[in-house]
Amino acid sequence: MRRLGPLPWLAPVLLLIAGVVLFPAAYMGWTSLRDLSEYGIDRGAAGLENYRNLWEFPDLGRILFNTVVWVVGVVGSTVLISLGLAQFLNKAFPGRRIVRLAVIVPWAASVVMTATVFYYGLDAFYGLMNQLFVDIGILDKPYGFTKNALSAFVVSMVVAVFVSLPFTTYTLLAGLQAIPSEVLEAAEVDGASRWRSYRHIVLPNLRAALAVATIINIINVFNSLPILRTITGSIPGYEADTTTTLIFKYIQTERQVDTASALSVVNFGLVLVIILVYLAVVRPMQED
Amino acid sequence: MVDVLSRAEGTEVPRRRRTPGKKSGGRRPWLMAAGGAVIALVFIAPYLLMLVGSFKSRADILGVPPTYLPESWHPHNYVGMWDTPETPLPYNLVSTIVISVCATLLVLVVAMPAAYYTARHRFPGRLAFLLLVLVTQMLQPTVLAAGLYREFLTLGIDDTWLAMILVNAAFNLAFAVWIMHSFFGGVPKEIDEAATLDGASRLKILRHVMLPLVWPGIVTAIIFTFVASWNEFAASLVILTTDKNQPLTVALTKFVGQYETSWQYVFGVSIVGIVPVVILFALIEKRLVAGLTAGAVK
Numbered sequence: 245m246r247r248l249g250p251l252p253w254l255a256p257v258l259l260l261i262a263g264v265v266l267f268p269a270a271y272m273g274w275t276s277l278r279d280l281s282e283y284g285i286d287r288g289a290a291g292l293e294n295y296r297n298l299w300e301f302p303d304l305g306r307i308l309f310n311t312v313v314w315v316v317g318v319v320g321s322t323v324l325i326s327l328g329l330a331q332f333l334n335k336a337f338p339g340r341r342i343v344r345l346a347v348i349v350p351w352a353a354s355v356v357m358t359a360t361v362f363y364y365g366l367d368a369f370y371g372l373m374n375q376l377f378v379d380i381g382i383l384d385k386p387y388g389f390t391k392n393a394l395s396a397f398v399v400s401m402v403v404a405v406f407v408s409l410p411f412t413t414y415t416l417l418a419g420l421q422a423i424p425s426e427v428l429e430a431a432e433v434d435g436a437s438r439w440r441s442y443r444h445i446v447l448p449n450l451r452a453a454l455a456v457a458t459i460i461n462i463i464n465v466f467n468s469l470p471i472l473r474t475i476t477g478s479i480p481g482y483e484a485d486t487t488t489t490l491i492f493k494y495i496q497t498e499r500q501v502d503t504a505s506a507l508s509v510v511n512f513g514l515v516l517v518i519i520l521v522y523l524a525v526v527r528p529m530q531e532d
Numbered sequence: 533m534v535d536v537l538s539r540a541e542g543t544e545v546p547r548r549r550r551t552p553g554k555k556s557g558g559r560r561p562w563l564m565a566a567g568g569a570v571i572a573l574v575f576i577a578p579y580l581l582m583l584v585g586s587f588k589s590r591a592d593i594l595g596v597p598p599t600y601l602p603e604s605w606h607p608h609n610y611v612g613m614w615d616t617p618e619t620p621l622p623y624n625l626v627s628t629i630v631i632s633v634c635a636t637l638l639v640l641v642v643a644m645p646a647a648y649y650t651a652r653h654r655f656p657g658r659l660a661f662l663l664l665v666l667v668t669q670m671l672q673p674t675v676l677a678a679g680l681y682r683e684f685l686t687l688g689i690d691d692t693w694l695a696m697i698l699v700n701a702a703f704n705l706a707f708a709v710w711i712m713h714s715f716f717g718g719v720p721k722e723i724d725e726a727a728t729l730d731g732a733s734r735l736k737i738l739r740h741v742m743l744p745l746v747w748p749g750i751v752t753a754i755i756f757t758f759v760a761s762w763n764e765f766a767a768s769l770v771i772l773t774t775d776k777n778q779p780l781t782v783a784l785t786k787f788v789g790q791y792e793t794s795w796q797y798v799f800g801v802s803i804v805g806i807v808p809v810v811i812l813f814a815l816i817e818k819r820l821v822a823g824l825t826a827g828a829v830k
Contacts, residue, residue, distance in 0.1 A: 272678050356765050357802040
């Protein structure tokens with residue numbers, strides 16, 4: 245046992261990663277070069293045919309545009325709102341503990357379930373959120389948010405921000421708590437304004453937390469399926485799709501696992517690039 | 533010793549400094565409390581909507597214009613939802629529980645030795661190993677769904693609990709390795725040395741000294757894996773094709789039809805699916821960030 249060194253201790257982890265992460269990734273790459281029938285029968289090599297199919301997909305431009313809007317819009321809004329929220333929750337006030345617990349609810353809850361209640365609430369006829377907007381005067385009459393691609397996509401973005409806020413806020417809050425209070429007090433004594441000490445002390449100290457929160461959010465939001473599937477799924481066409489939802493349409497609706505694999509390979513490559521950025525910028529595992 | 537360590541953790545920080553500025557935070561604590569109440573309300577409002585909706589009758593919940601509270605409270609939904617043509621819900625609940633529990637156990641068995649060893653020993657390849665683990669944490673089943681689907685089909689275990697147990701275990705492994713690694717790393721080496729000195733007391737020391745110290749890390753790993761597996765959706769959607777095998781997250785979508793939807797059941801299922809995991813998550817709230825950011829944010 246001792247002569248084997250670390251292997252017996254690490255082997256189970258390595259096996260699981262090899263079998264359920266690395267192998268399917270490689271198999272996906274292989275499948276993307278094959279011609280599969282609707283029923284999954286391998287009809288031989290396809291060269292780059294699947295990638296060409298993707299490239300020639302008429303709505304590709306729209307989908308890429310949506311994907312960029314989706315990731316940039318959701319992550320940007322999430323980080324901005326979370327900055328304020330974390331700042332607020334870092335202050336002592338009566339009931340703070342309860343507020344913090346309320347904030348984690350969307351994090352713990354299933355995203356499909358959360359998205360579904362928004363889909364219901366925004367219905368033009370029986371949706372209670374619509375009714376609330378009318379009652380407080382934001383809308384004149386209920387609006388069919390989920391009926392057309394554009395508004396359904398925007399609503400999905402709002403829901404995506406909503407479910408991303410808890411993790412982001414908690415990460416930034418951890419960053420804020422790591423700032424020594426002495427530094428802020430010294431700045432206060434020196435007569436620095438709140439905004440100045442925020443810009444020159446808090447923000448620079450938050451850099452690591454911000455980088456982590458942003459990058460992990462980019463990956464999560466890019467890979468998000470349930471929200472768009474729930475809220476825009478019944479809208480025909482591809483006007484409200486991202487590359488991730490398109491993968492699932494290829495697998496489930498079109499039954500083209502080969503093309504789905506090609507698109508997944510592209511997505512996978514993108515995620516790997518983001519991970520490399522993460523490793524380079526954040527340098528996690530600093531304890532080593 | 534144990535008591536000293538754990539107590540020090542809890543009391544030291546707040547007692548040390550009591551500067552007025554830090555203590556009261558905002559200048560108007562009650563105004564802030566009111567702001568806090570609004571924030572809390574925004575975050576739980578959708579779930580309140582589910583709760584109220586789960587007590588409405590079918591006619592009530594489809595009524596136009598909708599009412600905020602049920603016209604009459606209808607707790608019978610929580611009975612009726614188990615027996616519907618849309619989905620065999622009792623099976624779905626069993627699927628969710630079996631998959632989550634088994635994935636959690638598998639993660640523990642697999643991750644604990646690795647976490648312990650990497651925290652205690654330096655060896656060539658250690659950093660590479662931890663990096664590999666970290667990379668899997670950032671990947672998600674969604675981006676590999678096509679590959680996983682083909683793999684399980686080829687292995688003949690598509691549409692089985694086993695497939696989803698493996699998927700959930702593999703993709704939550706990293707969090708568990710990381711959080712337990714940091715807890716093992718935090719135990720003073722003297723404890724190990726003391727444990728190796730005297731064979732007879734070795735197990736005793738591990739059980740009475742080591743375990744209480746790393747227990748919070750283990751609990752965090754258990755809860756996190758359980759909750760993440762409980763909520764998994766994308767991979768289950770393509771891998772589990774038989775309705776009886778599907779978890780609650782996929783079953784829920786069956787109630788949402790193109791022409792009519794049994795919202796009262798959607799929300800009953802949602803409440804059952806959400807309340808337990810929210811309680812569990814609240815228990816590990818303080819340690820979530822450290823595990824998810826691989827210690828980059830303490």
